[in-house]
Amino acid sequence: MTNDQFKSGFAAMIGRPNVGKSTLLNHVLGQKVAIMSDKPQTTRNKIQAVYNQSDAQVVFIDTPGIHKPKHKLGSFMTNIAQKTLDEVDIVLFMVDADKGYGKGDQYIMEQLEKCHTPVFLVINKIDKVHPDQLLPFIESYREKYDFTEVIPISALNGNNVNTLLEQILLYMEEGPQFYPADQITDHPERFIISELVREKVLHLTEDEVPHSVAAQVEHIEYKEEKDTVYVAAAIIVERSSQKGIIIGKQGKMLRNIGTQARGDIEALLGSKVYLDLWVKVRENWRNREGRLRDFGFVEEDY
Structure with a gap:
């Protein structure tokens, strides 16, 4: 060819x-x-x-x-x-x-x-x-x-x-081959991992939460001694009441989100994953340009 x-x-x-x-x-x-x-x-x-x-x-x-x-x-x-x-x-x-x-x-x-x-x-x-x-x-x-x-x-x-x-x-x-044949996306792993976390929030929480939720990977590190990838990620919401919903009674909802997201992340990375999740409240973040930029919504990049 x-x-x-x-x-x-x-x-x-x-x-x-x-x-x-x-x-x-x-x-x-x-x-x-x-x-x-x-x-x-x-x-x-x-x-x-x-x-x-x-x-x-x-x-x-x-x-x-x-x-x-x-x-x-x-x-x-x-x-x-x-x-x-x-x-x-x-x-x-x-x-x-x-x-x-x-x-x-x-x-x-x-x-x-x-x-x-x-x-x-x-x-x-x-x-x-x-x-x-x-x-x-x-x-x-x-x-x-x-x-x-x-x-x-x-x-x-x-x-x-x-x-x-x-x-x-x-x-x-x-035309040309724009990307290597084994590449399936131009997004970095951090972006995909944060999206996988957000997906689980969308699936598992009530309707009052999803439109005001974001996820942000804050740290990724390969722990050679444990042959495990450590991923630290924050779930961002706009109100304290939403934080309570995502954490759930005795932390049950947050554990469920983490368990489901970890499976997809392991499939993505081809490695065992330790996923550390927590929830942050950032009021009205969807209307604040600085917050949108922090969470990856930067129009000039496109």
Whole structure:
């Protein structure tokens, strides 16, 4: 295989919150790099993940779900998603087959009108609807935008995902290999570990906590004598009441979060892990630019 036969490019994943972009990304890569939750706005940073074949490489950009922002963190998330449209070769507009066309979709399509690259309509969660419902669903979107391709999938079950990948590669041009073939993300381990911790908080705590929670890895060290990686991480909340929820009665909730997160971190690092977790209160951090920067939300970096 010669270099001039190698195809490569960038594909942005965009859509309303909770349509399954992170689930698709993890399925394509066969490894978790984006956290999954049934709660909206799970993805906060633009996550670049790398899909490799012997003759091709696709860099997926999993953007935060576009929504009308209510605070500075929300504005950051939406701005990142919109800017991504100008940086890629293909845009994957993902929608939920189980939900009809909504105002959030209209808002996104207004942004897509400014886009000059191919736009795929990716209909996710087809396992939740009867096949007869798909055609009218597709038409409700097609009459509002001239999509390059329309591909129904189930990201959770993997249905038709290979077809989606094949179609993406058809639209990629000859180009360089941007990342080594064994690299699946451009994010450092610290970022992924902090996201894995935050994912467990989202899964295990009540609805009043998730939107105001962040996680920050403060120290990683390999302990050779114990053949173990020591990870120290803080869970950040906005109110003392939330701190109490995450710690739980006699520390039970925090232990559960740690146990579940440790399993994923060990799979990521390929090593035994000792995970030291604690909870910090940082009032109104989502509206403070200094705090957002501390926790990795820095728009200029993108």
